[in-house]
Amino acid sequence: MNVTRRGILTAVPIIGAGVLGVGFWRMLSDMRSGAFDPRAIKNPNVGKPIPGFAMPGLPGLGDGFTDAELKAQHRPVLVNFFASWCIPCVAEMPGLRAISRNMPIWGIAYEDKPENASAFIQRDGSPYARVASDRHGRVAIDWGVTGVPESFLVAPGGRIIWHGSAALDPQIYEAEIRPRLAGL
Template sequence: MTIPSRRRLLMALPVAGAGALGLGCWKILSSMEEGGFDPRAIRTEAMRHPLPDFSLGGLPGAGEGFDTRTLSRTGEPVLVNFFASWCIPCVAEMDALRKIARFLPIWGIAYKDRPEDARRFVLRDGSPYRRIGLDPDGMTAIEWGVTGVPESFLVLPGGHIAWHASAALDARQFEEKVLPLTREAK
């Protein structure tokens, strides 16, 4: 029995790596075909967990900030929405948020945004937010597990996360997923 040379072993590594990558892609694609893969299904472990500890200053001229204690003691469900003025999906989501705000209080967190840009953004067509906190360095977003903006979290009284979406919110999603959870909380 001959032992393969070091050169042959090193040549086999890229081939094995490409094979493993191809197998992984095939598995994802076959799961998508069967309906078992949802690329937006992230952070499900955050559900029913308590809020992370945070404290945010307000957006000057557009809303007061908030912290873990304030959010936990509202006595009603609150939708927390991470947004940014430079985010195209956030712009698209604003009309739906203004409609949702008629049924559910929304508290916004301006993610890595300059205060003057965030203020212009939320006040341009009417702000859907009751409170707006500034997260200029993105550390609060990291604590929440945000992977990008927009992302929304439904926080129940007592400070537990009941629902999370990692994309722009629309009326259909609100009616089907969020509204039933708010009714259960009352």
């Protein structure tokens, strides 16, 4: 078959539309299964060690913690950034309490007044093993947090192995976090 200008003119639009159509279809089906999320936020710190920090605690909830303490853990820890002013964080609390039965969660109160944060997490029972206050959001910047709630799975030794930028619930725990715990 010889290539003519007319042949190209008819073939190119069909091939182009076909490629776009198949691509869109894949995107849509992946969006339904959750494998493709155009709004996903990729955190550049995943796979890297946690940044250095030292934070005070919240009133009535013990001392804060430092990066060294987090690194010294022998079990994986889920680090959760939250705030009392954040509605999704309020919605996330029951899910966190369910997850906290399986693994320790350390909370970091992001840009929140310590007394508000403290009252907020003690209202219905705290899911957190330890809590610290990031009053001015400086630590959150180092972690690459773009909003609250965000969570990080930290392996023993202090390497970040997973990042989630949505409110956590047991389904996400089963689908995303638990499989990763097996390899640690």
